[in-house]
Amino acid sequence: MSHPSPKSPALPRTLLSLLLCGAALGGAASAMAAPVKVGLALDISGPFAALGAEARDGFALGIKQLGGKLGGQDVEFVQADMAGSPDQAKQLVDRMIQRDKIDIFSGPIGSNVALAVGPTLFNAKVPYLSANAGPSQFAGAQCNAYFFGTAYQNDQFHEAAGKFAQDRGFKKTVLIAPNYPAGKDALGGFKRQFKGQVADELYTKLGQIDYAAELAQLRAAKPDSIYFFLPGAMGINFIKQFVGAGLSKDITLVTSGFSADEDVIGAVGEPMLGLFNTSHWAHDLDNAANKAFVAAFRKEYNGRYPSVYAAQAYDAILAMDAAVKQSGGNAQNREAVVAALKKANYASTRGSFKYANNHYPVENFYLRVIGKDAQGKVTNKLINTVLTNYGDSYADKCPLK
Amino acid sequence: MSGILVLEQLLNGLGYGLMLFLLAAGLTLVFGIMDVLNLAHGSLFMSGAYVAAEAHTRTGSFTAAIVIAVAVTVVVALLLEVLLMRRLYTRDHLAQVLATFGVILVADDIVKMAWGPSPVMAPTPAALSGPIELVDGLPYPSYRLVILAGGLLVALALYLLVNHTRIGMRVRAGASDRPMAELMGVRVGRIFNGVFLLGAALAALAGALMGPIVAVQVGMGEAILIPALVVLVIGGIGSVRGAFVAALMVGVVDTIGRAFVPMLLRATLPPATAADLGPLFAEVAMYALMVIVLIFRPSGLFSARS
Numbered sequence: 001m002s003h004p005s006p007k008s009p010a011l012p013r014t015l016l017s018l019l020l021c022g023a024a025l026g027g028a029a030s031a032m033a034a035p036v037k038v039g040l041a042l043d044i045s046g047p048f049a050a051l052g053a054e055a056r057d058g059f060a061l062g063i064k065q066l067g068g069k070l071g072g073q074d075v076e077f078v079q080a081d082m083a084g085s086p087d088q089a090k091q092l093v094d095r096m097i098q099r100d101k102i103d104i105f106s107g108p109i110g111s112n113v114a115l116a117v118g119p120t121l122f123n124a125k126v127p128y129l130s131a132n133a134g135p136s137q138f139a140g141a142q143c144n145a146y147f148f149g150t151a152y153q154n155d156q157f158h159e160a161a162g163k164f165a166q167d168r169g170f171k172k173t174v175l176i177a178p179n180y181p182a183g184k185d186a187l188g189g190f191k192r193q194f195k196g197q198v199a200d201e202l203y204t205k206l207g208q209i210d211y212a213a214e215l216a217q218l219r220a221a222k223p224d225s226i227y228f229f230l231p232g233a234m235g236i237n238f239i240k241q242f243v244g245a246g247l248s249k250d251i252t253l254v255t256s257g258f259s260a261d262e263d264v265i266g267a268v269g270e271p272m273l274g275l276f277n278t279s280h281w282a283h284d285l286d287n288a289a290n291k292a293f294v295a296a297f298r299k300e301y302n303g304r305y306p307s308v309y310a311a312q313a314y315d316a317i318l319a320m321d322a323a324v325k326q327s328g329g330n331a332q333n334r335e336a337v338v339a340a341l342k343k344a345n346y347a348s349t350r351g352s353f354k355y356a357n358n359h360y361p362v363e364n365f366y367l368r369v370i371g372k373d374a375q376g377k378v379t380n381k382l383i384n385t386v387l388t389n390y391g392d393s394y395a396d397k398c399p400l401k
Numbered sequence: 402m403s404g405i406l407v408l409e410q411l412l413n414g415l416g417y418g419l420m421l422f423l424l425a426a427g428l429t430l431v432f433g434i435m436d437v438l439n440l441a442h443g444s445l446f447m448s449g450a451y452v453a454a455e456a457h458t459r460t461g462s463f464t465a466a467i468v469i470a471v472a473v474t475v476v477v478a479l480l481l482e483v484l485l486m487r488r489l490y491t492r493d494h495l496a497q498v499l500a501t502f503g504v505i506l507v508a509d510d511i512v513k514m515a516w517g518p519s520p521v522m523a524p525t526p527a528a529l530s531g532p533i534e535l536v537d538g539l540p541y542p543s544y545r546l547v548i549l550a551g552g553l554l555v556a557l558a559l560y561l562l563v564n565h566t567r568i569g570m571r572v573r574a575g576a577s578d579r580p581m582a583e584l585m586g587v588r589v590g591r592i593f594n595g596v597f598l599l600g601a602a603l604a605a606l607a608g609a610l611m612g613p614i615v616a617v618q619v620g621m622g623e624a625i626l627i628p629a630l631v632v633l634v635i636g637g638i639g640s641v642r643g644a645f646v647a648a649l650m651v652g653v654v655d656t657i658g659r660a661f662v663p664m665l666l667r668a669t670l671p672p673a674t675a676a677d678l679g680p681l682f683a684e685v686a687m688y689a690l691m692v693i694v695l696i697f698r699p700s701g702l703f704s705a706r707s
Binding site: 044045049050052053081083179184200201202203204205209210212213214216217219220233236237240241243244245246267 | 517
């Protein structure tokens with residue numbers, strides 16, 4: 001121990017001092033320009049993988065169009081894969097807050113992930129733009145000034161589907177959803193608008209892929225329609241197995257836009273023709289911002305139509321851009337950012353909308369049907385508006401004004 | 402509860418059980434003969450599923466996809482055996498578990514690099530995507546019937562191989578009393594190589610067949626490894642017959658747990674409570690079966706070493 005090792009510690013020390021210099025320089029640079037730090041959660045693996053990939057493409061397009069800036073400020077995007085796992089997400093978001101010191105957060109697909117990371121973000125007063133998940137928990141008594149459900153409140157989607165099922169005159173239906181927060185919001189929302197008989201409510205495991213047991217129960221229950229909320233690969237397999245089991249002859253599938261969007265259509269294809277579904281957005285929705293977005297998206301991604309997840313992610317980037325600009329370019333001023341976000345003053349792909357007191361949108365919901373476009377490609381077509389300027393059912397329990 | 406519902410669920414359970422058997426057969430032979438616990442068996446299952454999905458998309462042929470998946474996985478298993486498993490034969494179980502667990506992590510990362518983190522879509526062959534009317538009022542998905550038939554055929558072939566051939570006799574001898582078998586001139590080590598590769602081929606076949614039903618994704622091998630290990634324990638280590646019976650039992654119990662228990666719960670409890678309790682019972686059912694069997698037969702149903 002008395003002799004120093006032949007490799008003198010001088011080299012590491014030099015490296016260390018270099019690094020310290022670099023850090024100091026970096027610190028000095030940031031003191032001058034203070035780039036906005038945005039934490040982006042990308043669910044590119046796990047049960048929401050396909051949805052996460054869509055959202056990632058939407059984020060990427062928005063960021064690219066803005067030249068990598070928000071409100072004219074330099075931005076550093078801190079990206080991480082939450083894998084649809086609440087535990088993993090909590091750790092990653094803790095790191096984003098403590099190490100990376102993020103100013104704005106957006107991303108997670110799953111409501112279970114949103115619920116897991118919400119409180120940490122609220123404590124750190126980091127504005128959280130939820131580009132997909134809209135759990136009911138954050139809509140009512142537990143609403144928070146720093147939370148924005150920029151896309152929708154979970155129940156709304158399913159209330160629109162329930163309204164459609166009611167208008168169509170279905171008598172007896174079976175409901176099926178994964179056993180997690182958004183699944184419960186889904187079935188609750190559907191039942192709020194559907195007045196017919198609900199013969200059965202099936203909750204499956206989140207991420208379940210094999211539906212043989214559930215399909216056998218459906219066959220036994222003999223309903224005239226089924227309402228299913230199974231996002232991503234779950235829905236893809238459910239529809240394929242539903243058709244494979246010969247159930248499509250007698251039972252009409254009713255669903256929300258989640259299970260009948262471009263990610264699902266691409267995987268299932270023709271068997272989905274004629275499937276009705278509801279959404280707050282459609283790729284053929286007629287407004288200038290949307291037309292520009294869809295054209296740019298198709299150009300960027302080999303003619304693929306964007307899904308609702310891509311549109312929502314793109315929208316979240318636009319909302320951040322507007323908020324940073326309207327708060328005077330100072331993203332560290334959280335109150336100003338929140339006040340600017342609340343105005344929702346930007347060209348959303350869904351057209352204009354406003355926020356209710358709980359920071360969830362009041363917006364239109366549309367009926368879409370899966371058909372073929374001019375090139376014979378299977379895709380969604382907008383039919384009409386199901387619910388106009390529709391808010392959520394929890395806003396009056398939220399203490400925010 | 403109608404007869405058709407019960408019949409349909411029974412078929413579902415048997416199909417799942419047969420796939421578990423394909424996995425557990427290789428696992429139980431390797432463990433039984435060489436006393437090697439190979440956790441990477443699930444990774445071979447994953448390899449079969451990924452290669453089959455890829456080959457199916459490229460060649461458009463379901464049969465070719467299965468053949469390619471099995472061939473590629475056997476080559477992978479051969480490399481694994483030569484590079485790693487050979488060094489583990491004389492080590493204790495802990496070393497084997499650690500090393501093969503390492504293989505799982507490496508395999509998952511390789512798959513992630515090659516196919517990305519998102520699940521891959523394994524197409525169902527077009528000819529098998531519709532239903533077949535089994536009995537009046539029960540159209541059953543034809544693809545699941547193919548799985549049932551395939552699983553039964555393989556089980557029969559394996560039964561004949563193990564119980565009615567000379568090689569099979571040596572395999573059984575090696576499994577029940579290795580030192581004695583070696584004393585009688587059976588080259589257990591060489592037989593093991595063959596058994597290891599056969600196990601890999603069965604795992605790959607299961608992966609290739611299951612691909613279109615379960616999601617082809619990173620980590621799918623770990624998820625199914627646990628029921629396969631339960632089958633191995635229930636059936637008795639080293640017994641192919643035990644693995645067969647146990648796999649069917651686990652398959653049926655799993656389906657009962659997933660289908661009938663939640664149904665009964667929903668009949669008596671509010672849907673939300675039933676929804677929280679149902680999956681819990683379903684997951685417990687398999688372990689409960691294992692506990693019950695082990696109480697009465699501590700070394701499994703048909704232990705090769707009893």
